[in-house]
Amino acid sequence: MGDLTDRRSAVITGAAQGLGAEIAFRLAAEGFSIALLDLQKEGLDHTKEKIESRFGETAVKAIPVDLSGEELVADAFREIDAEFGRIDVLVNTAGGSGTVQVRDIEDLSSQTWRTVLDNNVTSTFLCCKYAVPIMRRNGYGRIVNFSSAVAHGLSGPSGTIGARLPYAASKAAINGFTKQLAKDVTRSGITVNAVSPGLILPEEGRVRTVFDSLPDADQAAIRAAIPAGRTGTAQEIASAVAYLVSEDAGFTSGTILSVDGAAS
Numbered sequence: 420m421g422d423l424t425d426r427r428s429a430v431i432t433g434a435a436q437g438l439g440a441e442i443a444f445r446l447a448a449e450g451f452s453i454a455l456l457d458l459q460k461e462g463l464d465h466t467k468e469k470i471e472s473r474f475g476e477t478a479v480k481a482i483p484v485d486l487s488g489e490e491l492v493a494d495a496f497r498e499i500d501a502e503f504g505r506i507d508v509l510v511n512t513a514g515g516s517g518t519v520q521v522r523d524i525e526d527l528s529s530q531t532w533r534t535v536l537d538n539n540v541t542s543t544f545l546c547c548k549y550a551v552p553i554m555r556r557n558g559y560g561r562i563v564n565f566s567s568a569v570a571h572g573l574s575g576p577s578g579t580i581g582a583r584l585p586y587a588a589s590k591a592a593i594n595g596f597t598k599q600l601a602k603d604v605t606r607s608g609i610t611v612n613a614v615s616p617g618l619i620l621p622e623e624g625r626v627r628t629v630f631d632s633l634p635d636a637d638q639a640a641i642r643a644a645i646p647a648g649r650t651g652t653a654q655e656i657a658s659a660v661a662y663l664v665s666e667d668a669g670f671t672s673g674t675i676l677s678v679d680g681a682a683s
């Protein structure tokens with residue numbers, strides 16, 4: 420299998436902001452060439468510029484794409500393969516509960532249901548579908564999906580911003596998808612794991628903006644409800660991902676790694 424210098428291409432989805440951007444910085448610091456995918460072109464350009472200014476030698480490619488569309492995903496992976504000639508790491512960070520807050524099942528439209536499942540589950544499935552054949556060529560790959568503590572359900576007013584019912588369902592689906600795919604591809608030298616964050620506040624991004632807009636008392640109540648008494652940092656998530664994509668993690672597959680301050 421050779422050493423890491425033989426395989427240094429990482430694809431990170433959801434990289435326009437938040438956790439995906441922080442994971443991209445971390446993997447760039449570890450010497451990977453980086454492909455950034457997201458719906459939001461402006462955010463992608465911002466992440467790309469930050470990587471280039473911090474790590475001048477790093478090859479970075481940014482592709483704006485809706486990852487719920489199969490043809491678009493197929494094209495994006497063809498483009499990455501043409502540029503880097505290999506994919507060693509895929510981190511499926513894209514997703515979220517959406518921007519429309521829905522708390523009651525009676526208010527949940529089937530359109531919102533489908534959109535949230537598409538953004539989380541379909542995007543993860545499609546990226547794996549087009550990355551795995553490229554990984555199989557080298558008999559090596561590391562895939563990290565993004566679940567959530569919300570897969571176990573949440574009660575009360577705090578937590579997930581958007582439509583939490585399809586969000587919980589989508590993250591539970593990602594757990595099952597991760598465990599099954601891990602078994603299906605293990606003999607090809609590919610590991611598949613998921614990180615399951617609790618409430619994480621990146622330095623910038625949508626979740627940080629929404630949290631900072633809450634009254635101080637609400638912020639304090641949310642922190643107090645977390646057993647660790649605090650929210651997590653994007654660096655703590657990036658460190659978990661860095662382990663799962665390392666060569667040392669070759670016998671770790673099918674794991675759902677909670678990074679949530681003992682919340683789940």
Ligand SMILES: NC(=O)c1ccc[n+]([C@@H]2O[C@H](COP(=O)([O-])OP(=O)(O)OC[C@H]3O[C@@H](n4cnc5c(N)ncnc54)[C@H](O)[C@@H]3O)[C@@H](O)[C@H]2O)c1
Nearest residue numbers: 433437438457458485486513514515538565567618619625
């Ligand atoms: N931040 C947290 O507290 C937290 C907690 C648990 C799980 N998570 C999960 O971690 C991941 C990252 O969270 P974040 O806080 O950085 O969220 P975020 O909303 O800041 O970033 C998510 C990114 O995914 C992109 N995206 C969504 N749907 C897409 C699609 N169809 N095609 C392409 N891009 C798409 C968005 O444009 C956005 O840039 C998500 O999967 C989220 O569900 C986050």
